[in-house]
Structures are given as structure tokens and as C-alpha cells.
Amino acid sequence: MSVTTLSEVEERHSREAIEREIVRFEERIRELQSGTITPEQFRPFRLKHGTYGQRQPGFQMLRVKIAAGVLRPAQLRVLADIADEYSTGRGHLTTRENVQFHFVKLENVGAAMRLLADAGLTTREACGNTVRNVTACPVAGICPGEAFDVTPYALGVSRYLLRHPDFHDLPRKFKIAFSGCENDGDCAVAGIHDVGLIAQVRGSNGTPHRGFKVLVGGGLGSLPTTAAVLSDFLPEEELLPTIEAILRVFTETGNRKNKLLARLKFVLRAKGIEEFRRLVTEKRKVSEAPAETLAVPSPIKPSLVTIAPTPRSFSAAEPQSDPEYDRWAGHNLMFQRQAGYGAVWVKLPAGTFYSNQMRGLANVLEKNELTGVRIAVNQDLVIPWVPFDRVRAIYNGLRTLDLATAGARTISDVTGCPGATTCNLGITRPLTLADVLSRELNGYTDPEIQKLRIKISGCPNSCGHHHIADIGFYGNVRKVGEQQAPYYQLLLGGKVNADGVRFARQIMAVPARPIPAIIRELLAFYQQDRQAAAETFSAGVARTQDKTIKDWLLPLAEVT
Structure with missing residues (x-):
């Protein structure tokens, strides 16, 4: 059909x-x-x-x-009602912005x-062999380094593909992400998706033309794979037809007999990027998807596609001396590209979000004339378009909800999946470990350590994105004596930036209990061994042999 x-x-x-x-x-x-x-x-x-x-x-x-991770106050209240009526009084924000x-x-x-x-929300095609939630950079529309706001495009693609009769029974799940720039390690991580779209602007004779760099075949899991470049520049009006063409190629060529070999990355491995590009080109010729720019109101998406308020004038607030507030603002407040506005990052413990916080946040937004909030792939929330004269009021409102924890986007802002707490595939409990690490790593002031990212998965499937973390863990189990003991595989040196994706390398298996001490020892080793004050953790890991790291950590990793 x-x-x-x-x-x-x-x-x-x-x-x-x-x-x-x-x-x-x-x-x-x-x-x-x-x-x-x-x-x-x-x-x-x-x-x-x-x-x-x-x-x-x-x-x-x-x-x-x-x-695209976009939530409005009324939707927050509905989520709170569901949490109270049908769940446990809380929700969990995921690395897929669900x-x-x-x-x-x-x-x-x-x-x-x-x-x-x-409330305009759905669970449809959030699981299974479907097009999963279409994600976007949480600071799209406000990021100083973006080419343009990708939010309308993410919403348009999401709306077009949702409930599409041809794409709800794919060979395997299919993930799409939009980024406003190449350096998207903390944003959309386009290079690890089945389709990653990075905003580009090109043109001649003074006429700019929007479009996207198109990446295909990326993925994590047990075989992490960097996406290949399908197109360096795809004009914006070709977005829907091309994504539809990719999906039709996947539908026809994906492995339906072995789900372990069914993701798009295996099609790319079998056919190569040139043949895959040819197949997509052929499908594009017969695509009936509308050629849409998606930058203007369109029937396939809501006309309101940003959460920017009406422009207003304001004056800066009087400075107040408050070390706790200053520490919070140092990491949780970022400047927008629009003068006079900032975005507030709300640090959540591995994505745990309580119903009273959902309702309270909705009230804070409305009280301060803010129209929405966004979910980030690191399981935090972002409140954009905050006038600087209202930042203090936002902070005070968040503090009453226990949502003003400092340290967003630092080493203490740990990502984790639910794991064995609820998941059938989970081996260990990342949420418990993430909560401990968040508290124990909150005191580091070394700038190079503060910028590190820790990500934890409860099994090798990488729901917690452990492959792209500076310090990553995934759960496994070992027999110690007559008992099964929870262990984690330690990975180091993962990164996503303008140079592309570099997956972390596996170092050693470590028991769960001493992991906080193991991380502290690892950081001490980095501080002692770095060749210059400016040497990054990633650079230090890259030049250090696995055996050296293992020997340093082994005394803490031994179970007696």
C-alpha cells in the first residue's frame, strides 16, 4: 500500500x-x-x-x-497522571527521548x-520492528553552532512515518536522528543511527539552500558500527522521499530470518555503500512521498514546530551572591544564540522523573511564560528560551521540586538504562550504580575530569550508549565461588564529535561493588600520568596500553 x-x-x-x-x-x-x-x-x-x-x-x-523530545506543560501533566494512576508515580527518560x-x-x-x-502523544511504534522515535538535538533552534533548526524536519518526518502502512513490520527496528551540526556528541549522535541527518547550508550566487548530510547504517549493540555517508548534501525537499526510499530498500533486503543480523548496518556490510546508494536512488525514482521543505507550515506536521515564545524585551536581573546558585548556573545554564536568552539543563538521576516533578515543572513553565521543555539523549531535560532576568525564578522553582541539582553535562551526570530492575534482557542494575556515581563524583573540579561522560547499560545491547562514553560499562555476570556475582565490562575512550564516532575499547571485567573506587583510581591515574595539563582523558587513554590500565586497576577489581 x-x-x-x-x-x-x-x-x-x-x-x-x-x-x-x-x-x-x-x-x-x-x-x-x-x-x-x-x-x-x-x-x-x-x-x-x-x-x-x-x-x-x-x-x-x-x-x-x-x-524530537518536545514536551508542553499540558503533556507533562498527562504523563504525571499516567505515572500515578497506572505506574509507580514516576517515569524514566530514555536515550531515545522517550x-x-x-x-x-x-x-x-x-x-x-x-x-x-x-494530549497528542502515542505509544505507537515505540517498540518492535518499526521506525522508533525520531530524535533531535535538544538545543535545536538555539544552539550557537547549528546550521539551522532541525526541529520542524524531525517532527515532519516523525508525523509522516508514524502509522505508515508500509513501515510497521520492518526486518528490525529503525532509528532516525537529526542534528544541527557535525559536533553532536552531546546532542543527537547522528553517526550511530540507521539514518543520521546533519544540517548543512550550501548555495551559490548568494542564495543559501538548506539540506542534510545523510549517514546510514550506524548502530551500537554487540557490533557497534559507524554510519556511512550516503550523501554529503541532500536538499531539504528531498528529505521525505529519500528516507522513504531507504526504508523500502531495508524492507526488501533486510534479514528477516535472523534478528541478530537484521539491522540496516548488516545490509550495508553485505552490499557496500555504493550498491546501497544505487538501490536507494532507484527507489527514490518511484517514491510517492511528498517533496517538502518542512520549514514552513505543512499538512503533515503541526504548524507550530518550535517552542520559542513571542519575542520580548527585558532587563538583566540584579546579581545575587549565592555559591550554590553560582555552581548550578556554571553547568546547568547555557547561552543561546539569541541574545538575552539562555537554556536551563535539568539534571535527572539517570532519567528518573517523578510525577510531582512533572506537574511542578509544568507550573514553573507556565508561571514564567515558557511554552515547552525538551528531552535530551543524556536523559536530562532542557528548558529553552529563558530570559536572563527569569533564570533565578526558574532556579527557585526547580529547587522546590528537587530539580536544581548542579552538574548537568559533567562526569556526575551519569546515563543509565533500567537494566535488570525491569528488563527481561538486563543482567545488572545500572540505575542503582548511576545514582551512586552521580553522588560520589560530584566533587571533582578538574575541568578535564568534569567534562567526562559515564554511560552504563545493563547488558551488551547498549541502551545506555556505553560504546560512546569516555567511561562506559555494560553488565555481565560471573561465578564467584558458588554464587553468581554482578560484573561490568569496563570500556574507555568512546567519543562522538565533529571528527566522527570513535567507539570505546574494552579494557577488563570488574565487579559491580568497587566501581566507584575503580573510577576514582582511574581518574587519579589520568591526573598523575597525563603529559600536559591540557591533555584530555581521551588522548591519555588512546596512548596508554590496556595492560598498563589493567595493572593499575587490578587490585581493586579482585574479589576476595
Whole structure:
């Protein structure tokens, strides 16, 4: 089936169509409960609707797609209601800019879906072999280094592909990310996606033309792969047709027999970038996707595509002496490219976000005439468009919600997935470790140490992005005596920047308990061994042999 008109796109997202979708989900639940269908028959349908079985029998994880990470106050309140009514009073922000709710009973999923639909949110295609949430740089539209705001493009692509009849049963999951610049290690990390899009502006005779550098076939997991360049410059109006063409090539050539070899990166490995480019070109010739610039109001996306307020004038606030506030502002406040405005980073402990904080943040935004917040891939929140004369008021409001923790985007801002706490695949519990590390690493003042990133996954699948961390961990287990003990594989030196992606290298397996001490010892080794004050941790790791690092850390890693 082909989507030939924009009216068909809108019909897919009508409230009536969504209600039919929810009713059908509830019917399938009843069929499961009556024994008409088996759990295995229900599983792909459940996943396609963003409902993932937990390791605890009888409970589900409900994953809510937040397109481009953009949330408005009313949506925050709906998420809070779902957290209280159907979950545990909290949600979890993910590295895919989703919000997850755990311990949801299957019979309550339909009711939660209706609340989400009323707020313009959905769980549809948040799991399974589908196009997952389309992510974007959390500072898009305000970043001093961006080519242009990619938010409208991310929202437009998300809306076009959501519920697309041809793309909800792919060979494997498919991830798309938009970045406003090449140096996107803390933003969108385009180079690790099935399709990564980096904003570019080119032109001649004084006429600039927007477009994208297109990367394809990236991914993490057990075989981390850097994306290849499909196009150095794709004109913006070619965005939808080209993404559709890539998806059609993937649909026809992806491995449907072995899910371990089913991601797009394996198609690239088998065919090479030149043949893949040829196949995409052929599919583009017959694509019926509309050629859209997406920079202006369009039927395939909401007309309001930014969260910028109406321009206003203001005066700077009187300075106040407050060391705690100054420390917070030093890392949690960034300048926008628009004069007089800043963006506030809200540091969350590995993405844990409580319902009272959701409601309270909605109130803070509205009280200060701010229209939205964004989820970042490092599991923090970003409040853009804060006039400098309101920063102190925002800080005070966040502090009452326990959301004014200093140290955003520093070594103490640790990324982690839920792991074995709820996930069937999880081996260890990254959230527990991330919480400990966040507190214990908060006192470092060395600028080179402060800028480091720690990322933790509960298994090799890299939901916590451990492959691209300065210091990464993924969970495994070892037998110690007669007991199974939680261990982590230590990885060092991962990075994403304007030069591309460099995956961290595996160093050694370490027991979970002494990891805080192991990190402190690792940092002490770096400070003692660095060849100059300006030598980065990454450079130090790159020139140091694995054996040297192992020998230094081994006394702490031995289990007695």
C-alpha cells in the first residue's frame, strides 16, 4: 500500500482512527485472556503499540514516543497522571527521548493510551520492528553552532512515518536522528543511527539552500558500527522521499530470518555503500512521498514546530551572591544564540522523573511564560528560551521540586538504562550504580575530569550508549565461588564529535561493588600520568596500553 496524498497522512492521525486503534488493542487483550491467541501471537502486536513485557510477570513497560523530545506543560501533566494512576508515580527518560512507565497492568494500557491521545502523544511504534522515535538535538533552534533548526524536519518526518502502512513490520527496528551540526556528541549522535541527518547550508550566487548530510547504517549493540555517508548534501525537499526510499530498500533486503543480523548496518556490510546508494536512488525514482521543505507550515506536521515564545524585551536581573546558585548556573545554564536568552539543563538521576516533578515543572513553565521543555539523549531535560532576568525564578522553582541539582553535562551526570530492575534482557542494575556515581563524583573540579561522560547499560545491547562514553560499562555476570556475582565490562575512550564516532575499547571485567573506587583510581591515574595539563582523558587513554590500565586497576577489581 502506498500513501499517495497528504490527506491520507492526516487520516492516520485522526482521533477516530486512533480510537479504533486502541479498541483493537483492547480486543486483542481479551483474545489473549480467553486463549483465542497465544502470548507469542500477541507479542509483535503488543510491541508495535509500545507495550513491552517486564521480567516481573503480569506487568508491562509502556513506552511513550516524544517526537524530537518536545514536551508542553499540558503533556507533562498527562504523563504525571499516567505515572500515578497506572505506574509507580514516576517515569524514566530514555536515550531515545522517550518516556517509559513501568509496572503497568496490561488491562490498563488502553486507558493510558486514550489519555496520551488526548494530549497528542502515542505509544505507537515505540517498540518492535518499526521506525522508533525520531530524535533531535535538544538545543535545536538555539544552539550557537547549528546550521539551522532541525526541529520542524524531525517532527515532519516523525508525523509522516508514524502509522505508515508500509513501515510497521520492518526486518528490525529503525532509528532516525537529526542534528544541527557535525559536533553532536552531546546532542543527537547522528553517526550511530540507521539514518543520521546533519544540517548543512550550501548555495551559490548568494542564495543559501538548506539540506542534510545523510549517514546510514550506524548502530551500537554487540557490533557497534559507524554510519556511512550516503550523501554529503541532500536538499531539504528531498528529505521525505529519500528516507522513504531507504526504508523500502531495508524492507526488501533486510534479514528477516535472523534478528541478530537484521539491522540496516548488516545490509550495508553485505552490499557496500555504493550498491546501497544505487538501490536507494532507484527507489527514490518511484517514491510517492511528498517533496517538502518542512520549514514552513505543512499538512503533515503541526504548524507550530518550535517552542520559542513571542519575542520580548527585558532587563538583566540584579546579581545575587549565592555559591550554590553560582555552581548550578556554571553547568546547568547555557547561552543561546539569541541574545538575552539562555537554556536551563535539568539534571535527572539517570532519567528518573517523578510525577510531582512533572506537574511542578509544568507550573514553573507556565508561571514564567515558557511554552515547552525538551528531552535530551543524556536523559536530562532542557528548558529553552529563558530570559536572563527569569533564570533565578526558574532556579527557585526547580529547587522546590528537587530539580536544581548542579552538574548537568559533567562526569556526575551519569546515563543509565533500567537494566535488570525491569528488563527481561538486563543482567545488572545500572540505575542503582548511576545514582551512586552521580553522588560520589560530584566533587571533582578538574575541568578535564568534569567534562567526562559515564554511560552504563545493563547488558551488551547498549541502551545506555556505553560504546560512546569516555567511561562506559555494560553488565555481565560471573561465578564467584558458588554464587553468581554482578560484573561490568569496563570500556574507555568512546567519543562522538565533529571528527566522527570513535567507539570505546574494552579494557577488563570488574565487579559491580568497587566501581566507584575503580573510577576514582582511574581518574587519579589520568591526573598523575597525563603529559600536559591540557591533555584530555581521551588522548591519555588512546596512548596508554590496556595492560598498563589493567595493572593499575587490578587490585581493586579482585574479589576476595
